[in-house]
Amino acid sequence: MSVNLLAIFYLISGVLFILALRGLSSPETSRRGNLFGILGMIIAITVTFLSIENFSTGFIYVLIFLLAGGSIGAFIAYKIPMTAMPELVAGFHSLVGLAAVFVAISAFLNPQVFNLGSPGNIKVSSLIEMSIGAAVGAITFSGSVIAFLKLRGIMSGSPITFKGQHYINLLLGLTIIVLIFYLCRTQSDSIFWRIIEISFLLGLLLIIPIGGADMPVVISMLNSYSGWAAAGIGFTLENTALIITGALVGSSGAILSYIMCKGMNRSFFNVILGGFGATNSTLKNNKKTKPVKSGNAEDAAYLMKNASSVIIVPGYGMAVAQAQHVVREMADVLKKNGVKVTYAVHPVAGRMPGHMNVLLAEANVPYDEVFEQENINNDFASTDVAFVIGANDVTNPVAKTDPQSPIYGMPILDVEKSKSVLFVKRSLSPGYAGIDNELFYRDNTLMLFADAKKMTEEIVKNLN
Amino acid sequence: MEIDPFIFRFSIFILSIFVGYYVVWSVTPSLHTPLMSVTNAISSVIIVGAIIAGLSGDIKNIFETSNIFGFLAIFLAAINIFGGFLVTQRMLQMYKKKKKNK
Numbered sequence: 001m002s003v004n005l006l007a008i009f010y011l012i013s014g015v016l017f018i019l020a021l022r023g024l025s026s027p028e029t030s031r032r033g034n035l036f037g038i039l040g041m042i043i044a045i046t047v048t049f050l051s052i053e054n055f056s057t058g059f060i061y062v063l064i065f066l067l068a069g070g071s072i073g074a075f076i077a078y079k080i081p082m083t084a085m086p087e088l089v090a091g092f093h094s095l096v097g098l099a100a101v102f103v104a105i106s107a108f109l110n111p112q113v114f115n116l117g118s119p120g121n122i123k124v125s126s127l128i129e130m131s132i133g134a135a136v137g138a139i140t141f142s143g144s145v146i147a148f149l150k151l152r153g154i155m156s157g158s159p160i161t162f163k164g165q166h167y168i169n170l171l172l173g174l175t176i177i178v179l180i181f182y183l184c185r186t187q188s189d190s191i192f193w194r195i196i197e198i199s200f201l202l203g204l205l206l207i208i209p210i211g212g213a214d215m216p217v218v219i220s221m222l223n224s225y226s227g228w229a230a231a232g233i234g235f236t237l238e239n240t241a242l243i244i245t246g247a248l249v250g251s252s253g254a255i256l257s258y259i260m261c262k263g264m265n266r267s268f269f270n271v272i273l274g275g276f277g278a279t280n281s282t283l284k285n286n287k288k289t290k291p292v293k294s295g296n297a298e299d300a301a302y303l304m305k306n307a308s309s310v311i312i313v314p315g316y317g318m319a320v321a322q323a324q325h326v327v328r329e330m331a332d333v334l335k336k337n338g339v340k341v342t343y344a345v346h347p348v349a350g351r352m353p354g355h356m357n358v359l360l361a362e363a364n365v366p367y368d369e370v371f372e373q374e375n376i377n378n379d380f381a382s383t384d385v386a387f388v389i390g391a392n393d394v395t396n397p398v399a400k401t402d403p404q405s406p407i408y409g410m411p412i413l414d415v416e417k418s419k420s421v422l423f424v425k426r427s428l429s430p431g432y433a434g435i436d437n438e439l440f441y442r443d444n445t446l447m448l449f450a451d452a453k454k455m456t457e458e459i460v461k462n463l464n
Numbered sequence: 465m466e467i468d469p470f471i472f473r474f475s476i477f478i479l480s481i482f483v484g485y486y487v488v489w490s491v492t493p494s495l496h497t498p499l500m501s502v503t504n505a506i507s508s509v510i511i512v513g514a515i516i517a518g519l520s521g522d523i524k525n526i527f528e529t530s531n532i533f534g535f536l537a538i539f540l541a542a543i544n545i546f547g548g549f550l551v552t553q554r555m556l557q558m559y560k561k562k563k564k565n566k
Contacts, residue, residue, distance in 0.1 A: 010512075017506045018483055024491040024499050027559035034498075034556060037506055038549050048512040058519045058531065065518070065535045066511075069542025076543070077550035085497055085555075092504040092548055095540045099510050102537035106517035110530035113520035114513075125470060223500055230507045235473060237513045243473055247480030249503040252488040256496060347493065354496030361494075361558040368561055372493050 007240060009047040014244030016040030021248060027367055044241050082362040083319050086219060086351040087151040090144050093222045097140030097203075100229040101196060104134035107236055108192055114237055124184045126236050131180045131192065133232030135199040140225040142203030147218050150207075151351055157212025165209060166273060172202045210271065213316070213393075215351045216260040217271045224253025256353050263347030263373075265399075265409040292428065295446040297458030300387075300422050303446070305463060307384030309340040311376065313413055314356050315349045317390020317425070321452035324363040327389060330456055331365070333463045342379070343370040344413050346394040377414050386418040390452050392425070396437045405435055421445040424455050498555045505548025511541035 016036045023033015080088050107130050111117050116126040149155035176198055183191045210218050231246025261268050304310055312331065318324060331341040343365065345356045360370055380386060388395055395415040399407045415421055416439055427449065428440060439445055448455050491499050517534030 013509065014480070017509075018487060020502060020506060021484070021487045021491065021499070024495045024502070026492060027495065027556070027561075030495060030498065030556045030559070031553070034502060034549060034552050037502055037552075041506065041509060041545055041549070044509050044512055045515070048515050052516070052519050061531075061535055062515055062518045062538060065538040066542045069539040069544075070546040073543040073545065073547030074550055077547045077554060080551065082555070085501075085551075088547075088551065089497075089500050089504065092501070092544050095544045096504060096507050096510065099508065099514065099537040099540040099544070102533040102540070103510055103513040103517060106530040106533040106537070107513070109533070110517065110520060110528065113516060113530075219500065223503060226507050227503065230510050231477060233510055233513055235470075235477075237516070238469070238473065239512060240473070240476055241509050241512065243477050244480045245506050245509050247477050248484040248487070249507045251481050251484035252499065252503050255485065255488045256500070259493075259496075345494075352497060353500065354494060354498070357494035358497045358555055358558070361555070361560070364558075364560065366561055367494055367559050370494060 006047055006051050009043055010239055010241035013040040013044040013241040017245050017248060082358055083322055085358060086355060087148050089352060090148040090151055090219055093226050094141045094144035094148060096226040097137045097144060097229060100137030100233050101134050101141065103233050104130045120187050122187060127184050128180060129232055129235040131183055131195055133229050133236060134196055135176050136225055136232060137229035138196050138199035139203035140222055140229055142200045143207045144222050146204055146207040147215060147222060150212055151215060159211040160208040169202060169205050172198055214271050216348050216353055217257050219352045220253050220256035220260055224250050224257060227253055260348055260353060290441045292440055293446055294449055297455060298462050299446060300448055301459050301462035303420060304334055304385050305337055307339055309383045310334060310385045310387055311380060311383050312343045313386060313388040313391050313395060313415060315391025316351060317452050319350055319359055323389060323453040323456050324359040326453055326456045326460060328363040328365050330460050333460060344376045345370055346373055346413055349391055349394055373411060373413060380414040380417040383418040385420050385422060386415040387422045388415060389424045392437055395439060396435060398435060398438055407435060419444065422448060424448045424452050498552050501548050502552045505545055508541040508544040511538055514538040514541055
């Protein structure tokens with residue numbers, strides 16, 4: 001196959017990938033979009049095989065590794081519970097990163113195959129491209145591994161901070177740049193390995209200071225990095241499909257990070273520098289014993305049965321308790337009783353962008369009952385009951401009233417405006433930001449102290 | 465004087481960033497999780513580089529270090545491709561509209 005024809009096919013793959021993302025503009029077109037993506041991938045892989053003239057025995061090994069990886073991937077895709085989606089995505093990011101590193105290593109050790117020169121005499125532009133690809137890939141890998149461990153709960157979600165942390169990271173970053181410069185001058189193997197090692201270390205150090213609830217930003221950021229790494233390798237391999245994809249994924253992740261930061265009213269740097277939640281908790285934890293109204297499932301059922309409209313506000317707690325199915329059951333019973341039920345999702349609810357939407361979809365909640373913050377916030381004032389399950393900071397009115405508060409300015413769901421608020425929560429403990437939620441002490445708030453799933457099950461029993 | 469091919473690729477890169485920017489802003493927020501899993505899958509198109517690396521050389525040096533790294537990269541990228549597309553498909557199947565009154 002001629003080089004030009006090959007390039008045209010890669011371009012077609014790239015276009016199909018664009019259409020795959022375009023499909024996600026609505027759930028109806030999304031499934032077709034995903035098929036476009038699969039088609040693009042099949043084209044890219046097929047023409048790559050066809051482009052190689054002498055099929056060596058390597059072909060068998062390529063096929064074996066392809067099928068082995070593919071079956072593991074397929075197995076994971078079918079088995080993974082929806083609640084584990086954030087850590088799955090983090091895990092996948094780490095694989096893209098590591099694959100980028102490996103391809104860069106291959107290209108460095110055997111540059112003839114890619115027409116980049118010969119070992120010890122690689123084109124300078126290719127060296128820069130492949131070391132950027134390898135460095136970003138390595139950062140993506142180790143960063144994603146940390147994110148995975150934190151999301152999975154293997155590592156504590158609380159930020160790990162130490163003095164001079166940011167200076168060390170800065171220094172490591174500069175070292176990588178200097179080493180790339182020297183690599184171009186000396187073509188030395190050992191410098192290439194050092195670049196990769198330092199990048200692994202940097203990825204690790206970048207993510208450890210960032211706390212659990214800031215993970216939506218971290219995952220989006222790593223998503224973006226994996227794209228830039230792919231683009232770097234794309235330049236090395238002179239492959240249009242990779243360059244287009246890398247750019248798409250890179251900007252996609254960047255936009256998601258921006259949306260997540262905006263949802264918390266914090267700057268990107270504020271999130272990335274980390275340490276949020278660790279310092280504030282001691283500062284604001286001097287809560288006095290204020291009177292709290294607490295109730296049981298019977299009270300909650302009575303309130304909701306007699307309401308004409310209920311808005312359900314899910315948060316991370318619902319995911320942890322796996323309560324999404326029973327929440328939908330509750331909504332079904334309420335609807336049968338003529339109550340209007342809708343769901344309100346805050347952009348940063350959960351541990352990754354769109355986390356709550358996926359869980360609700362899994363529980364068969366129709367997506368046209370689930371609303372984004374800006375589309376539903378005005379409805380709270382005319383709603384009888386807001387049922388908050390597993391969310392906390394995103395409902396805290398302090399974000400509007402107290403300029404001293406660390407979450408001041410964060411756009412919140414106006415839960416407080418509804419006639420009564422039901423709060424399913426294990427205890428009065430403050431949320432991630434370490435701030436007391438004054439909503440707990442309001443007259444129209446009823447606290448339901450229990451596990452989210454158990455409490456909702458009880459309510460369903462009482463409704464019937 | 466001819467234009468360096470790098471400039472062409474760089475142009476594609478920059479234009480793709482803009483395409484990505486506008487396409488991703490039009491993605492509905494409720495599909496942000498599938499967006500991440502599908503971007504994961506498509507960025508694994510890096511597998512084409514791994515295949516070329518893995519297939520290079522003849523029978524005598526099929527287990528050169530560079531081939532082995534190629535094989536490993538194929539393995540990792542394949543997990544991602546299959547896992548990413550299938551899990552996206554699985555998620556998207558779940559997004560259903562409200563049923564009309566029976």
